Amino acid sequence: MPANHDDVLRRLRAELPDDRIRTDAATLEALRTDRSGVRTPGPPLALVEATTIAEVRAVCRIATATRTPIVTRGAGSGLAGAAAAGPGELVLSTERMARIVEVSPENQYCVVEPGILNGDLNRALAEHGLWWPPDPASKDFSTVGGNIAMNAGGLLCAKYGVTREAVLALKVVLASGELIEVGHRTVKGVTGYDLCALMIGSEGTLGVIVEATLKLRPAVTGPVPTIGAYFDSIADAATASAAITAAGLQPAIQELLDTNMLLAVTEHTGVDLASAGAAYLLVQTDGPDAADEAERILAVLERAGGRATLTTDPDAAASLVDVRRQGFPALEARGAFLVEDCAVPRSRLVEMYARIDEVAARHDVFIATPCHAGDGNLHPTFVFEGTTDAVPEHVWQAAGEIFTAALELGGTLSGEHGIGLLKRRWLGDELGDAQLELQRRIKDVFDPLGLLNPGKVFPD
Numbered sequence: 001m002p003a004n005h006d007d008v009l010r011r012l013r014a015e016l017p018d019d020r021i022r023t024d025a026a027t028l029e030a031l032r033t034d035r036s037g038v039r040t041p042g043p044p045l046a047l048v049e050a051t052t053i054a055e056v057r058a059v060c061r062i063a064t065a066t067r068t069p070i071v072t073r074g075a076g077s078g079l080a081g082a083a084a085a086g087p088g089e090l091v092l093s094t095e096r097m098a099r100i101v102e103v104s105p106e107n108q109y110c111v112v113e114p115g116i117l118n119g120d121l122n123r124a125l126a127e128h129g130l131w132w133p134p135d136p137a138s139k140d141f142s143t144v145g146g147n148i149a150m151n152a153g154g155l156l157c158a159k160y161g162v163t164r165e166a167v168l169a170l171k172v173v174l175a176s177g178e179l180i181e182v183g184h185r186t187v188k189g190v191t192g193y194d195l196c197a198l199m200i201g202s203e204g205t206l207g208v209i210v211e212a213t214l215k216l217r218p219a220v221t222g223p224v225p226t227i228g229a230y231f232d233s234i235a236d237a238a239t240a241s242a243a244i245t246a247a248g249l250q251p252a253i254q255e256l257l258d259t260n261m262l263l264a265v266t267e268h269t270g271v272d273l274a275s276a277g278a279a280y281l282l283v284q285t286d287g288p289d290a291a292d293e294a295e296r297i298l299a300v301l302e303r304a305g306g307r308a309t310l311t312t313d314p315d316a317a318a319s320l321v322d323v324r325r326q327g328f329p330a331l332e333a334r335g336a337f338l339v340e341d342c343a344v345p346r347s348r349l350v351e352m353y354a355r356i357d358e359v360a361a362r363h364d365v366f367i368a369t370p371c372h373a374g375d376g377n378l379h380p381t382f383v384f385e386g387t388t389d390a391v392p393e394h395v396w397q398a399a400g401e402i403f404t405a406a407l408e409l410g411g412t413l414s415g416e417h418g419i420g421l422l423k424r425r426w427l428g429d430e431l432g433d434a435q436l437e438l439q440r441r442i443k444d445v446f447d448p449l450g451l452l453n454p455g456k457v458f459p460d
């Protein structure tokens with residue numbers, strides 16, 4: 001039976017303090033989207049800002065009793081539409097659950113609520129000489145719960161891993177309101193199926209993460225040598241990047257920019273980077289061997305034809321990093337854009353860039369592609385006329401061909417941004433029918449009424 005909205009609101013108001021529930025039009029309108037720009041057909045029913053596990057459980061029990069769908073939301077910084085909520089749905093925000101419950105230096109873990117921002121967490125951990133490595137570019141405004149639900153990546157993954165490698169255990173509220181604990185606080189732990197891993201990257205479709213035990217590392221201190229290298233072609237730059245990995249070297253950051261990115265940055269900043277080369281590779285090393293590693297990487301890059309600069313001077317390093325940092329503002333200045341995300345094995349990057357060029361020419365679209373080269377994770381970014389919330393169909397077609405190319409090269413549809421609403425139509429291409437069906441059945445086991453983030457991830 002469809003939910004009676006008045007009844008849902010009455011039940012919520014009976015169980016939760018007034019300030020937890022918001023129904024004003026401006027608030028609800030903002031919840032129709034996330035940072036992807038995708039927009040649902042209309043605003044959701046209400047926003048509930050939970051502050052405790054008990055409140056989350058109450059909301060889930062009411063949702064189940066009234067058959068009301070729930071869209072869990074962190075900071076809404078996602079780029080796949082995974083947190084976008086529509087008519088008849090309740091938005092359950094975990095943003096106000098932002099406490100650090102425990103920091104345990106002797107176990108190198110901390111226990112946190114899901115709404116804490118990555119940046120705030122790491123500032124607090126620094127006082128203990130500790131660090132949580134997931135480092136999305138959105139770290140100053142994305143929540144740890146959102147990172148876990150999306151299995152977020154970032155710039156440091158080749159060396160320090162993605163979110164999955166940095167989570168030990170979770171407390172999760174199921175749609176029924178039941179609370180489960182998955183994973184282990186121990187370094188080792190192999191009992192039963194690994195439901196903690198299953199939750200990571202599940203995009204709010206299996207449960208509401210209400211507490212996380214995070215695996216920490218000692219903070220990395222000392223200088224961070226920085227190298228900026230220009231190449232005559234993206235193929236030369238990608239080959240050089242693969243040579244760094246093949247040499248057994250492990251930089252913290254390896255960021256690759258193609259010709260269109262350099263053109264856009266040149267246009268935006270007025271600094272003529274496009275004449276310096278057709279592609280740019282930014283590399284940083286860290287840790288006790290950083291200086292030695294940087295020298296060895298410099299030699300690899302020069303052997304591969306790079307015109308490279310190595311520096312430890314903070315100002316000079318900042319200007320080498322700035323070439324990468326200016327990338328998205330430069331693209332934003334050119335018009336509406338769609339930031340996409342796919343990954344290939346690192347040795348296939350040269351082929352992938354060639355395939356992207358073919359697609360751009362075939363559809364006559366401007367595509368600039370920055371890449372976390374150490375992970376083979378590319379962000380083909382389409383710039384087009386119009387508005388970001390109305391991506392033209394020919395751009396989606398071009399994006400689809402890029403996803404197909406990534407799969408053909410042994411890669412994946414998404415390295416870090418997830419599937420959400422935007423990439424559902426291609427999910428079956430990667431998973432195949434048998435696995436897609438198995439995944440739907442897993443969702444049914446956790447959420448038999450289909451209340452958690454319905455319409456996301458799976459194709460209709």
Ligand SMILES: Cc1cc2nc3c(=O)[nH]c(=O)nc-3n(C[C@H](O)[C@H](O)[C@H](O)COP(=O)(O)OP(=O)(O)OC[C@H]3O[C@@H](n4cnc5c(N)ncnc54)[C@H](O)[C@@H]3O)c2cc1C
Binds near residue numbers: 142
């Ligand atoms: C400028 C910019 C840069 C970015 N850079 C990166 C990057 O480098 N790497 C990267 O991986 N991503 C990046 N992102 C995308 C985004 O920031 C990440 O996906 C982030 O992890 C989302 O966190 P959030 O708190 O905003 O989650 P939301 O966008 O609010 O939600 C994302 C998903 O998580 C679910 N969710 C949120 N909280 C919970 C919870 N407590 N329990 C269960 N499910 C939950 C939601 O239902 C939704 O499905 C970037 C985004 C922007 C705008």
